Amino acid sequence: MIDLYYWPTPNGKKISIMLEELGVDYQVKWVDIGKGDQFKPEFLAIAPNNRMPAIVDHKPADRGAPISLFESGAILLYLAQKYSQFYSKELRQQQKINQWLFWQMGGLGPMAGQAHHFRQYAPEQVPYGIKRYTDECNRLYGVLNHQLADSEFIAGDYSIADMACWPWALSYERQGQDIAQFPHLKRWLDTIQARPAAARGDALGAERRKPITDEESRKVLFNQTSR
Secondary structure, eight states, X not given: OEEEEEOSSHHHHHHHHHHHHHXXXXXXXXOXXXXXXXXXXXXXTTOTTSOSOEEEESSOTTOOXXXXXXXXXXXXXHHHHHHTOSSOSSHHXXXXXXXXXXXXXXXXXXXXXXXXXXXXXXXXXXXXXXXXHHHHHHHHHHXXXXXXXXXXXXXXXXXXXXXXXXXXXXXXXTTTOOGGGOHHHHHHHHHHHTSHHXXXXXXXXXXXXXXXXXXXXXXXXXXXXXX
16 A cells, blocks of 8 residues: 555646556545645655655565655656556666656756746746746747657656656646647647546546635745745
8 A cells, every 4th residue: 555645736646647557556645735734744754855745655565664755756766666667677768768757857847836936826926037937838848849749758658757747737828838839749748638547647636726825825835944
């Protein structure tokens, strides 16, 4: 059994999609980030960066004590390697998947997240910030569209690279992107949406997520310091 510490955000959906695709038993532990569940001591013991998702695998492959993991990219790699699915046993293909996984972790996710923030959540309009991150998302979408021009999925076969990128690219409107500019990316979005497991993972907890409008939730989510 795997415990999934989760809230329906793009990063959380990466792992719910993976678990649905694997078809393994898992239990959702809801982490309401608008109410500050991510700062509770019991969650910090698993995820010291106070960010979800996180998992606890109660039956790791080495049959030892439960393994806890935070960081969505690390979780995807762990699950792919444990179950030998949506990855590869071949060295060169592993590296192809890895580079696109880390491209998402270091590029698409953070830049799209900043676009979301400045376009949707900032208390005042900051034109430079909006343009900076909207333009960078556009550049990254161009990179992904080019990669998908000759490939059904990002790294060849459907893999954790797709699971990492897809939930973020679904929010293209919130990032100020015209999907018509990226026909290969749009085809890829639709192809994955047609996968029942991906659709289930994407829908998990959708009814729980509410728009962030109150000041208390903003204080919890934004502008945290080391204290």
